Amino acid sequence: MAGFGFSIVATDVKARAGTIRTPRGEIRTPAFMPVGTAATVKAMLPESVRATGADILLGNTYHLMLRPGAERIDRLGGLHRFMNWDRPILTDSGGFQVMSLSGLRKLTERGVTFRSHIDGSRHELTPERSMEIQRLLGSDIAMCFDECPALPADRDRIAASMALSMRWAARSRDAFGDRPGHALFGIQQGGLDRDLRAQSAEALTAIGFDGYAVGGLAVGEGQQAMFDVLDFAPSMLPADRPRYLMGVGKPDDIVGAVARGIDMMDCVLPSRSGRTGQAFTPRGVVNIKNARHADDPRPLDETCDCPACQSYSRAYLHHVFRAQEMISGMLLTWHNLRYYQRLMEGMRTAIAAGTFAGWQDDFHATRALGDIEPL
Amino acid sequence: MAGFGFSIVATDVKARAGTIRTPRGEIRTPAFMPVGTAATVKAMLPESVRATGADILLGNTYHLMLRPGAERIDRLGGLHRFMNWDRPILTDSGGFQVMSLSGLRKLTERGVTFRSHIDGSRHELTPERSMEIQRLLGSDIAMCFDECPALPADRDRIAASMALSMRWAARSRDAFGDRPGHALFGIQQGGLDRDLRAQSAEALTAIGFDGYAVGGLAVGEGQQAMFDVLDFAPSMLPADRPRYLMGVGKPDDIVGAVARGIDMMDCVLPSRSGRTGQAFTPRGVVNIKNARHADDPRPLDETCDCPACQSYSRAYLHHVFRAQEMISGMLLTWHNLRYYQRLMEGMRTAIAAGTFAGWQDDFHATRALGDIEPL
Ligand SMILES: [Zn+2]
Ligand SMILES: [Zn+2]
Numbered sequence: 001m002a003g004f005g006f007s008i009v010a011t012d013v014k015a016r017a018g019t020i021r022t023p024r025g026e027i028r029t030p031a032f033m034p035v036g037t038a039a040t041v042k043a044m045l046p047e048s049v050r051a052t053g054a055d056i057l058l059g060n061t062y063h064l065m066l067r068p069g070a071e072r073i074d075r076l077g078g079l080h081r082f083m084n085w086d087r088p089i090l091t092d093s094g095g096f097q098v099m100s101l102s103g104l105r106k107l108t109e110r111g112v113t114f115r116s117h118i119d120g121s122r123h124e125l126t127p128e129r130s131m132e133i134q135r136l137l138g139s140d141i142a143m144c145f146d147e148c149p150a151l152p153a154d155r156d157r158i159a160a161s162m163a164l165s166m167r168w169a170a171r172s173r174d175a176f177g178d179r180p181g182h183a184l185f186g187i188q189q190g191g192l193d194r195d196l197r198a199q200s201a202e203a204l205t206a207i208g209f210d211g212y213a214v215g216g217l218a219v220g221e222g223q224q225a226m227f228d229v230l231d232f233a234p235s236m237l238p239a240d241r242p243r244y245l246m247g248v249g250k251p252d253d254i255v256g257a258v259a260r261g262i263d264m265m266d267c268v269l270p271s272r273s274g275r276t277g278q279a280f281t282p283r284g285v286v287n288i289k290n291a292r293h294a295d296d297p298r299p300l301d302e303t304c305d306c307p308a309c310q311s312y313s314r315a316y317l318h319h320v321f322r323a324q325e326m327i328s329g330m331l332l333t334w335h336n337l338r339y340y341q342r343l344m345e346g347m348r349t350a351i352a353a354g355t356f357a358g359w360q361d362d363f364h365a366t367r368a369l370g371d372i373e374p375l
Numbered sequence: 376m377a378g379f380g381f382s383i384v385a386t387d388v389k390a391r392a393g394t395i396r397t398p399r400g401e402i403r404t405p406a407f408m409p410v411g412t413a414a415t416v417k418a419m420l421p422e423s424v425r426a427t428g429a430d431i432l433l434g435n436t437y438h439l440m441l442r443p444g445a446e447r448i449d450r451l452g453g454l455h456r457f458m459n460w461d462r463p464i465l466t467d468s469g470g471f472q473v474m475s476l477s478g479l480r481k482l483t484e485r486g487v488t489f490r491s492h493i494d495g496s497r498h499e500l501t502p503e504r505s506m507e508i509q510r511l512l513g514s515d516i517a518m519c520f521d522e523c524p525a526l527p528a529d530r531d532r533i534a535a536s537m538a539l540s541m542r543w544a545a546r547s548r549d550a551f552g553d554r555p556g557h558a559l560f561g562i563q564q565g566g567l568d569r570d571l572r573a574q575s576a577e578a579l580t581a582i583g584f585d586g587y588a589v590g591g592l593a594v595g596e597g598q599q600a601m602f603d604v605l606d607f608a609p610s611m612l613p614a615d616r617p618r619y620l621m622g623v624g625k626p627d628d629i630v631g632a633v634a635r636g637i638d639m640m641d642c643v644l645p646s647r648s649g650r651t652g653q654a655f656t657p658r659g660v661v662n663i664k665n666a667r668h669a670d671d672p673r674p675l676d677e678t679c680d681c682p683a684c685q686s687y688s689r690a691y692l693h694h695v696f697r698a699q700e701m702i703s704g705m706l707l708t709w710h711n712l713r714y715y716q717r718l719m720e721g722m723r724t725a726i727a728a729g730t731f732a733g734w735q736d737d738f739h740a741t742r743a744l745g746d747i748e749p750l
């Protein structure tokens with residue numbers, strides 16, 4: 001596909017470091033994608049998101065189709081111009097969130113009809129409509145429309161759902177068509193079951209996509225079960241295409257996923273945590289509302305180069321959180337997004353150097369130290 | 376007072392353009408001071424406040440003494456370091472807000488005892504304690520502790536309050552002492568009464584201050600009554616010292632005050648309005664939540680150089696306001712603060728050019744046009 005490509009520059013056991021090329025810029029992998037649900041990464045200006053090191057954002061089809069609407073965004077010049085982000089955007093298909101957020105869903109072979117969680121209005125999503133919306137948004141990487149059952153579910157339910165998702169994947173591929181410079185990713189389903197995962201990978205590979213997501217994880221199964229699937233699922237997918245683990249995750253989830261061959265991830269955790277006073281650091285999570293920080297002149301994380309750590313004390317961050325000032329969410333979100341990007345940078349460097357095993361040992365050992373001692 | 380000074384570089388009828396020099400930088404007058412109530416200008420990073428053109432911020436003694444506490448801020452290196460703003464800060468005395476926000480106040484000759492509006496804890500403010508708090512904060516320009524009755528009030532009440540404020544002004548001056556590079560401003564009281572304003576000005580001038588505020592206005596008396604007082608009150612104060620009108624105001628209040636000889640102002644209006652979807656433009660106030668903006672690709676204000684106007688459409692600003700995204704308050708506050716600074720820049724330039732009368736005609740004529748036509 002002209003204008004879109006993926007090259008692996010280094011591997012270290014199963015971990016891969018590489019580059020996704022798009023007409024809107026390169027994406028260094030392993031990549032973490034901040035989530036811009038409603039055409040904004042909450043509490044951040046897009047130039048600040050870029051300053052954290054993000055190469056690509058994720059946009060949510062479900063949210064954007066309901067408000068402000070895909071046709072409206074198209075008339076306004078597309079999502080990039082609308083939200084002032086000119087680098088790559090990946091959009092999900094809406095399939096996951098229509099099942100988790102909307103009311104009065106009805107699922108058929110054709111697609112899903114549902115009511116908006118915002119105003120109760122009626123809408124339909126099908127593979128064809130999802131592809132149309134993602135095209136109207138101007139997405140650089142579109143995702144197939146799929147169905148993802150909540151876990152635990154019995155094998156027949158998961159098998160039937162996976163089979164439906166594979167039929168929808170074929171319809172998504174047809175509807176997407178040939179769009180040079182734009183990519184379509186397939187989504188592997190099959191829950192925790194190796195045979196179903198293999199069947200799904202085979203079906204997707206037969207259709208042929210520009211990249212492949214491991215779907216249906218991070219839906220409540222727990223880290224060990226997720227890692228057990230990631231021990232076999234990524235290698236079922238074409239090695240020369242990017243592999244995307246959707247909706248993951250905590251820092252140790254991300255490290256474990258990269259170690260198992262994942263190239264791309266997204267999660268609301270760093271931004272959501274930033275707004276609730278939780279900060280990620282190499283030594284674990286700091287709860288800035290804790291009274292121990294009230295008089296602490298030290299930075300949140302002395303190893304971090306973000307504005308929150310360079311220009312403010314823990315005492316200040318504690319104060320503005322307690323005073324419910326917007327700058328609290330602004331600074332902690334920036335810090336957390338920067339922490340995630342530093343994590344990815346560290347892994348990319350270690351994979352390129354062939355030292356990823358040692359890097360992982362350091363990562364876990366530093367986390368085990370816990371936060372710096374109170375003064 | 377070494378390190379603090381004021382020079383007038385141009386006058387145009389009663390309007391003055393000048394420079395206040397402080398060890399932390401110059402303040403171009405007429406100056407608008409954004410309000411940083413709780414050690415943050417709400418929704419803004421301090422470098423962004425500076426980028427709007429602000430030379431000085433206002434901090435609130437009442438809020439900061441209650442949370443996080445003046446002694447704590449002092450231990451942490453002072454308010455400038457705490458909030459990451461190294462340019463001048465003016466602090467109010469706490470007198471106004473203790474009367475408007477706190478509960479169970481008791482006023483005596485000595486000062487005011489009150490309960491915190493945050494946690495009900497008991498506190499006392501006196502001229503001496505107010506000076507101590509402002510010193511602990513590291514304020515560059517401190518304000519005398521005064522009492523300001525709400526209007527309307529009868530003449531005897533206003534006269535007694537003014538006399539008390541003048542006794543407190545003398546105690547404030549004594550308690551402040553000699554602090555090179557730091558300034559203390561007196562506050563003229565006397566309500567709408569010319570004789571009381573003259574008595575107050577005489578008392579303050581006899582004590583001697585580095586600058587003088589016109590206090591007791593913008594408390595509900597209306598613009599015409601305020602302008603009527605400003606027609607005589609500023610000229611009662613020493614012409615070679617800066618004149619500060621506290622808590623003002625709307626754009627046309629500010630223009631009218633500058634025309635009457637005011638050099639400095641502060642107000643929460645641009646930042647508060649930004650958070651409620653109200654944007655100031657040369658053609659008046661734009662209510663961004665109005666449905667007319669939903670599909671409008673034009674900038675909020677095509678004459679404005681702020682990020683909200685340079686990089687986003689009205690449609691985007693409408694969308695993020697309706698979606699209650701933080702970026703709405705961030706962008707509109709930035710725009711409004713920039714609008715206020717552009718207003719001050721325009722007045723300074725016109726006063727220096729001797730064209731302030733014509734500038735005012737243009738200002739009012741452009742406002743009268745109203746917002747651009749809907750598409
Ligand atoms: Zn940081
Ligand atoms: Zn603007």
